[in-house]
Amino acid sequence: MNRPHAVTPFLVLALAIVALSLAAFNMKGLLPDNAPLVSLIFPDPDVTAQMLLHHTVLPRIFVALMAGAGLGLAGAVLQRILRNPLAEPATLGISAGAYLTLSIASLWFPALLASGPEWIAFSGAILALLAILSLSWNKGLSPVTVTLAGMIVSLYCGAVSAVLTLFNHDFLTGIFFWGAGYLDQQDWSGVLFLSPRLLLVAIVIMLLVRPLTLLGLDDGNARSLGLSIATYRLIALVAAAALTAVVTASVGIISFVGLASPALARASGARRTGEHLFWSALTGALLLTATDQIVLSLPVTYRLFPTGAVTALLGAPLLFLLIRRLKLLTPPQAESGSAPRRLRHPLVAVTLLAALLVPAFWVAISAGQGPDGWSFAAGAETVSLFDWRSPRALAAFSGGAMLALAGAILQRMTGNPMASPEVLGVSSGAMLGVILLLLTAAAPTRTDQIAAGAAGAFAVLFLMLALSRKPGFSGDRLLLIGITLGSVSGFVMAVLMTSQDPRLGQLLAWLSGSTYAVRPREALLSSALLLAALACIRLIRRWLELLPLGLATASASGISIAYSRNILFSISALLTAGATILVGPLSFAGLMGPHLARLAGFHRAGTQLAASAIIGGLVLLVADWLGRNLIFPFQIPAGLLATVVGGPFLLVLIARRG
Numbered sequence: 001m002n003r004p005h006a007v008t009p010f011l012v013l014a015l016a017i018v019a020l021s022l023a024a025f026n027m028k029g030l031l032p033d034n035a036p037l038v039s040l041i042f043p044d045p046d047v048t049a050q051m052l053l054h055h056t057v058l059p060r061i062f063v064a065l066m067a068g069a070g071l072g073l074a075g076a077v078l079q080r081i082l083r084n085p086l087a088e089p090a091t092l093g094i095s096a097g098a099y100l101t102l103s104i105a106s107l108w109f110p111a112l113l114a115s116g117p118e119w120i121a122f123s124g125a126i127l128a129l130l131a132i133l134s135l136s137w138n139k140g141l142s143p144v145t146v147t148l149a150g151m152i153v154s155l156y157c158g159a160v161s162a163v164l165t166l167f168n169h170d171f172l173t174g175i176f177f178w179g180a181g182y183l184d185q186q187d188w189s190g191v192l193f194l195s196p197r198l199l200l201v202a203i204v205i206m207l208l209v210r211p212l213t214l215l216g217l218d219d220g221n222a223r224s225l226g227l228s229i230a231t232y233r234l235i236a237l238v239a240a241a242a243l244t245a246v247v248t249a250s251v252g253i254i255s256f257v258g259l260a261s262p263a264l265a266r267a268s269g270a271r272r273t274g275e276h277l278f279w280s281a282l283t284g285a286l287l288l289t290a291t292d293q294i295v296l297s298l299p300v301t302y303r304l305f306p307t308g309a310v311t312a313l314l315g316a317p318l319l320f321l322l323i324r325r326l327k328l329l330t331p332p333q334a335e336s337g338s339a340p341r342r343l344r345h346p347l348v349a350v351t352l353l354a355a356l357l358v359p360a361f362w363v364a365i366s367a368g369q370g371p372d373g374w375s376f377a378a379g380a381e382t383v384s385l386f387d388w389r390s391p392r393a394l395a396a397f398s399g400g401a402m403l404a405l406a407g408a409i410l411q412r413m414t415g416n417p418m419a420s421p422e423v424l425g426v427s428s429g430a431m432l433g434v435i436l437l438l439l440t441a442a443a444p445t446r447t448d449q450i451a452a453g454a455a456g457a458f459a460v461l462f463l464m465l466a467l468s469r470k471p472g473f474s475g476d477r478l479l480l481i482g483i484t485l486g487s488v489s490g491f492v493m494a495v496l497m498t499s500q501d502p503r504l505g506q507l508l509a510w511l512s513g514s515t516y517a518v519r520p521r522e523a524l525l526s527s528a529l530l531l532a533a534l535a536c537i538r539l540i541r542r543w544l545e546l547l548p549l550g551l552a553t554a555s556a557s558g559i560s561i562a563y564s565r566n567i568l569f570s571i572s573a574l575l576t577a578g579a580t581i582l583v584g585p586l587s588f589a590g591l592m593g594p595h596l597a598r599l600a601g602f603h604r605a606g607t608q609l610a611a612s613a614i615i616g617g618l619v620l621l622v623a624d625w626l627g628r629n630l631i632f633p634f635q636i637p638a639g640l641l642a643t644v645v646g647g648p649f650l651l652v653l654i655a656r657r658g
Contacts (some may be wrong), residue, residue, distance in 0.1 A: 011268050011318070012279065015286035022293035023061060027053060057296075059185040064289040064307070066194045067183070067247045070201075071254055072261030072284020074243040076277050077205060079262050080216045081236045082143040086416065086423065086479060088259035089244035092237075093153035095253045097128025098245065100157040103164050103175055118193065118249040125245035128153050129238070135651055141233045142219075144417050148595065152647050155588050159643035163636065181254040181308015183292050190250055197246045204239050205277065212236060213273040254308040257284050259483060260315040267323060287315055316484045323477050343601035350607050353614045357397075360618060364393040364625045369632035391523040392515040396624035396638050397617035398526035399515075399583040404593025404616020405533055406572040406579075408609050411594050412544040413568045414479065421576040421590035425482030429460030430580040446517050450581055457577035460485060465570060478569065514637040515583050515624050522582050529578045530613070533571060537609050540568060544605035588643040589616040592650050619646055 027040070030049050040058055043050035071089055078087040089095065101124025105112045112120055131153055136145040165172055185191075205212075211232040214222040222229055247254065261284035262276070270276040291311045298305070343349050367376050368389075403421045410419035421427065433456025437444050444452075464478060543564040546554040551561055576590070593616025594608070600615075602608040623642035627635055 011264060012282055012286060015283065015290050019286050019290040019293055022290065022297055026293060026296045027057060030057065055187050056185055059188045059191050060183050060292065060296075061289060063185055063190045063194060063251060064183055064292045065285045066191070066198055067251050067254060068257055068261070068288030069281040069285035070194075070198050070243040070247045071258040071288075072265075073202060073205060073277060073281040074240040074247075075258030075284070076262040076265070076280035077212065077236055077240040077243075078258075080212050080273065080276075081233050081240075082147050083216060084143065084147060084416065085263065085266075086259070086419075086483065087147065089240070089248075090154055090255070090258070091147060092132060092150040092241055092244065093128040093157055094125040094241055094244040095248045096154045096157035096161070097124040097126075098122070098248045099175070099253060100124055100161045101127070103161050103172055106172060106175055107164065107168055121249040122245050125241070125248060128157065129241040129245075131651075133234070133237070140230045141237065146233075146237065148417055149651060151591065152651050155591070155643050156647035156651075159588070159640045159647070163640050163644065167634075181252045181306050181311075183251055183307045194246060194250050198243065201239050201242045201246070202281075204235070206274075208232065208236055208239070209274045209277070212277075216273065252308060254288065254311065256312040256315050256484075257288055259480075260284075260311075260319050261287060263323070263480060264315070264318055267319075287311060287318075290314060312484065319480065319484055323480060342603055343607075346602055346604060346607035346611075349600070349602070350610050350614070353611060353618075356618065357614070360621055361390075361393055361397075364621055365389045368625075369629045374629075391518050391520045392624060392628075393621060394523040395515050395518040395526055395583050397621040398523070398530045399579040399617075400589040400593070400620025400642070401530050401613040401617030402526070402533065402575040402579040403590035404619075405530075405609060405613040406575040407590035407616075408594035408597065408612035409540070409544065409568050409572045410479075412548055412605060412608075413565065413572075415548050416479070417595075419479055421572070421579075422486065422585060423479045423482045424573055424576050425460045425464060425485035426457050426573050426576045427580045427585040428482075428486040430454070430457035430577065431585065432456045433459075446519070450522070453581040454577070457581060461570075461573045461577060464573060465566065514639070516635070516637075518583060526578060526582050529575070530617075533575055534610065534613060536571060537606055540564075540571070541604075541606040541609070543568065544609070584637075584639060588639065588646065589620050592616065592619060592642070592646055595650060 030053050031039070039047070039050045040053055043054040045051065075088045078089065078091060079085055082091070084091075098121035101120050102117060105117075105120050132146060132149045133141070135149045136142065139145040211227060214225055214227045215229070215233060215236065219229055244258070262280040264283050264287075265276055265279040268279070270279040288307070288311055291314045292307045294314065295305055295307050295310055367374070369375075406421045406424075407419070410421070410424070411417060413419075430453040433452040433454070434449055436456075437448055437452035441448060464481065467478065467481065543554075543559060546557050546559055547561075547564065554564075555561060593612040596615045596619075597608050597611040600611065602611040619642050620638050623645065624638035626645065627638050627641040630636060630641075
């Protein structure tokens, strides 16, 4: 046990050496020759370089240390109380809420920004937290309910922000820079804002070490030891949210640190609650500081890289190296206080759901707005509309159904309610392929985009399949790798957003889940892939019935764990790749479909997979139709509208049934 524990100080020491060496190098380049070191603290007002070091470089280092420590500590607390290795500050929607309120204030209430944007961001973060707490309070703040509510609030706020960005891109330039996580400082106000608030919350968390240890156990065991679960979980949630809100309000959205730091600390051997919190905070502080000093050491022409996004480029290799050593937490299970709703005749219910497809497609194709208002097509007019509306409708349904089916497979395979197609990394690979094409080709065609997206998606797919065959890479470890790959694509997007690249508009439309450019051949191809996946349900349903019962039970029933997981992962990845390449990353359907099916009472693997696919497809079909007609002649991408409209509906269901 002592051997892996010794890795933690070594990792922290390595990060400290990198950070200190780069900081010394950067400061030496600005200090005049023979300038005393004391000038860093007491600069000569007549020497510009000394004033710059004292008022910009030095506070920037302190802010990076505090922000990284705050996010690392918040991530460690959330992973423990939610018992989920995929949990991070973004899980609670804090950053997304702050970003949304700043966007709204910038567009409609610019006078409020004069009083300080950090307070507007902080208020948005608190509103997001209050929404999550109100939705999960009746379920005793159970990990599953809090996790799902947080993810949906985050997706919802992100989708609304994306809609505002699509229609007001030029007015939100300043928000892009803030959202990318730049650490630029002009004085010591950032340090003075962060230090007392972070210190106060950190003291509260240190006093919660024993309750946090018990919260990492099963709820039944924690109650038997006399812990008031709801009370301490509320205190810990508020503390983690406060850390995230303060950091986000001060320096913007910093990605990946809150996920990577606790994972790196645990993979390096930190097991006990107190030491895990300490090493997570220290790792986060040094990871963000080292990254920021790398950015500062780049030539001035490359300073547009945002520190918050670049962090993934340094943290990802470390996580790859240590991920096999990572001891994963027990996935959260649904509360057992009330029996889940179960359908008496699930096959009949699936049949009725399938029957809804006929009227849904008829409305999607024949009804819509035109220059003369709403109308229903009839006769020959229906035939003409069928030629150009049916590919969009078919692609929207197939894309949503494929993502929902992939999400259902992943959630049952891993037992993790946060498992959804976007964390596979395949969507990120497709995104990087399309981005690379747009940046290198003069006039890329639709065929070129599909080919580039396919190349990126399948490159990641083959990488993940190769890793899944190695010992120690399965389940949540693969999902962590997928999130890491996603953070790399997030870095590229952050650079494009802040650089105001003129090709960004076309990319944003595709990323939003648009079916604008789908051709008939592509729609038929997506439908064929969906039908092939549905035909596989009979072959994989036994695996998905037994795997959630535990590895020992599944093995005793004659299931080859490695073989079944590889097949299931391959099916999920292929479905995700197919949907993403054709209609963009409509990721919310992959989360919404399986949970709506479960809440409706589908619990057996076969019927739940089929119901998830139908529900996910219907969600995207309706969203595409609404997006085409709500603000005619303008259109809203189906992926964004599905999140904006479907998010609150799913939240209400989760709040009622958990």
